[in-house]
Amino acid sequence: MTIKAPFELEKLSNDEYILNMGPQHPSTHGVLRIVLKLDGEVVKDLYADVGYIHSSVEKMCENKKYEMIMPYTDRLDYLSAVNYNWGYVLAVEKLMGIVVPERAEYIRVMLAELNRIMSHLLWYSAYGMDVGALTPIMYAFREREEVIDIIEGMTGGRLTHNAFRFGGFKNDLPKDFMERLQKFIGHFNDKIDEYEALLINNIILTARTKGVGILSKEKAINYGVTGPSLRGSNCAVDLRKTAPYSIYEKFDFKVCVGKNGDTWDRLKVRMDEMRESTKILKQAMEGIQAGEIMAKVPKIIKPAIGEVYTKVESARGEFGVYLVSDGSDKPYRIKFRSPSFSNLSVLREISIGSKIADVVAIMGSLDLVIPEIDR
Amino acid sequence: MNFTEVLEKLKAKNEVLESKDEMGVLNVWVSAKTIKNVITFLKNDMQFDQLSFVTAVDLMINNHIEMVYRLFSYETKTEIVIKVKLDRVRPEIETISDIFSTANWHERETSEMFGVKFINHPDPNRLLLPDGVDMPLRKDFKSDDMIPLPKV
Numbered sequence: 270m271t272i273k274a275p276f277e278l279e280k281l282s283n284d285e286y287i288l289n290m291g292p293q294h295p296s297t298h299g300v301l302r303i304v305l306k307l308d309g310e311v312v313k314d315l316y317a318d319v320g321y322i323h324s325s326v327e328k329m330c331e332n333k334k335y336e337m338i339m340p341y342t343d344r345l346d347y348l349s350a351v352n353y354n355w356g357y358v359l360a361v362e363k364l365m366g367i368v369v370p371e372r373a374e375y376i377r378v379m380l381a382e383l384n385r386i387m388s389h390l391l392w393y394s395a396y397g398m399d400v401g402a403l404t405p406i407m408y409a410f411r412e413r414e415e416v417i418d419i420i421e422g423m424t425g426g427r428l429t430h431n432a433f434r435f436g437g438f439k440n441d442l443p444k445d446f447m448e449r450l451q452k453f454i455g456h457f458n459d460k461i462d463e464y465e466a467l468l469i470n471n472i473i474l475t476a477r478t479k480g481v482g483i484l485s486k487e488k489a490i491n492y493g494v495t496g497p498s499l500r501g502s503n504c505a506v507d508l509r510k511t512a513p514y515s516i517y518e519k520f521d522f523k524v525c526v527g528k529n530g531d532t533w534d535r536l537k538v539r540m541d542e543m544r545e546s547t548k549i550l551k552q553a554m555e556g557i558q559a560g561e562i563m564a565k566v567p568k569i570i571k572p573a574i575g576e577v578y579t580k581v582e583s584a585r586g587e588f589g590v591y592l593v594s595d596g597s598d599k600p601y602r603i604k605f606r607s608p609s610f611s612n613l614s615v616l617r618e619i620s621i622g623s624k625i626a627d628v629v630a631i632m633g634s635l636d637l638v639i640p641e642i643d644r
Numbered sequence: 645m646n647f648t649e650v651l652e653k654l655k656a657k658n659e660v661l662e663s664k665d666e667m668g669v670l671n672v673w674v675s676a677k678t679i680k681n682v683i684t685f686l687k688n689d690m691q692f693d694q695l696s697f698v699t700a701v702d703l704m705i706n707n708h709i710e711m712v713y714r715l716f717s718y719e720t721k722t723e724i725v726i727k728v729k730l731d732r733v734r735p736e737i738e739t740i741s742d743i744f745s746t747a748n749w750h751e752r753e754t755s756e757m758f759g760v761k762f763i764n765h766p767d768p769n770r771l772l773l774p775d776g777v778d779m780p781l782r783k784d785f786k787s788d789d790m791i792p793l794p795k796v
Contacts, residue, residue: 319771319772320770320771320772320773320774323772323773325780327781328780328781328785331781363667364667488745490693490694490718491693491744491745491746492745492746493694493695493696493697493744493745493746504718506718511718511721512721575666575667576666576667577666577667578669578696578714578723578725580696587696589696589697591697591699591712591714593701601701602701602702602781604697604699606696606697610749611746611749614745614746614748614749615745618745643772644772
């Protein structure tokens with residue numbers, strides 16, 4: 270593989286030099302290469318080189334039956350796998366006109382929100398380490414372990430759950446689920462306060478992140494940035510509210526937004542979102558009724574000819590599945606619109622002019638997961 | 645804004661080849677020459693401010709590569725799909741990355757996956773694939789690595 274020089278070397282002035290960051294770099298959380306053009310410590314230009322772990326998921330899906338694709342969607346984003354299952358399941362259900370029973374919808378919502386908390390906790394820990402705080406991970410992983418244990422009891426998997434089925438959910442909730450969830454919700458809000466005191470409101474972190482990497486609302490929308498990174502720029506777009514899927518209309522929660530669109534705002538939005546997820550979980554626990562967990566679905570999945578696009582709010586933003594069916598048991602074309610793909614493309618725009626150490630802080634605040642960029 | 649209103653407004657200013665209702669979403673086919681005008685019109689005059697994605701579909705039977713642009717409006721909560729049929733042998737279309745910055749990477753991906761050439765693209769390098777793999781998402785793609793599993 271030949272690596273093209275992203276900047277023409279002869280265009281460098283005497284003070285400028287090129288620094289290669291990655292593909293193996295702790296702050297990129299995966300295999301991502303960033304080439305920086307620097308003048309002293311100031312970033313003059315930046316080039317993101319992706320594709321190191323491209324696995325042709327879309328091509329593989331074209332050669333698999335609909336039921337066999339589910340595990341691939343898990344592995345796009347191993348940190349909030351359920352939301353990716355959901356996007357795919359929704360597309361097929363919409364195309365086939367399957368109505369999911371209410372109990373299954375509640376289980377899905379609960380699992381997705383637990384997943385969101387789990388993903389944000391990992392982001393919080395990793396972000397702390399990115400900027401040089403090694404303690405937060407000890408605190409956050411204590412609760413994350415608790416969440417993962419609950420999910421493991423529910424689905425059998427700890428990271429890639431593969432728990433959704435067309436028309437419902439794999440299995441009913443285990444007997445001790447409500448008790449464990451109750452216990453978790455009971456003390457989690459206090460823990461979030463603890464996390465905020467430990468890292469987010471820490472005077473050193475605030476000094477490093479406030480006013481750094483400012484992303485304006487217009488620029489964010491133009492670059493297709495979604496999720497917490499967009500909401501940090503004071504744009505109240507949350508697909509659970511603005512284009513509700515499943516039963517999200519039933520829940521009372523607010524869309525968390527930031528004020529200035531700087532790095533700190535993006536961090537704060539994620540912390541607030543965990544509180545809102547707890548709220549949704551509490552309401553789901555009260556609202557869930559006994560009933561069926563699977564709709565009547567044909568044995569062989571063969572959607573009618575047509576195409577559909579469904580989107581869900583994953584922990585990182587809008588995850589969409591564009592599915593073209595030719596009436597056979599395999600999809601004709603499937604396209605995953607992954608949030609980190611668009612979120613990373615804005616990095617160049619918001620990093621230019623900042624210091625090299627800030628690039629790490631900015632990149633962490635976008636919460637990237639590389640397998641979903643490369644697919 | 646509803647379905648017919650959008651279509652009427654679009655037809656008044658632009659040339660529309662064909663239109664279709666696909667699961668409640670307006671799909672519009674336009675010609676490759678007018679794509680830039682259509683997207684600019686949709687963004688500036690119709691408040692479609694988000695470009696969800698750009699991709700293509702290989703319609704091998706009709707000898708077409710079909711470009712798919714999906715736009716969404718945060719203001720009016722409407723969706724629209726713009727499609728362009730390109731010649732499969734030499735697919736060429738003007739870039740829209742100066743209108744929507746997000747199109748830059750999406751077009752680079754489409755370009756390497758389907759062999760579509762984007763005219764005036766600011767950075768026409770490969771994005772995801774290594775050299776030597778060309779147009780893998782076309783239906784007639786063959787590779788030595790694609791070995792079917794033995795039948796059990």
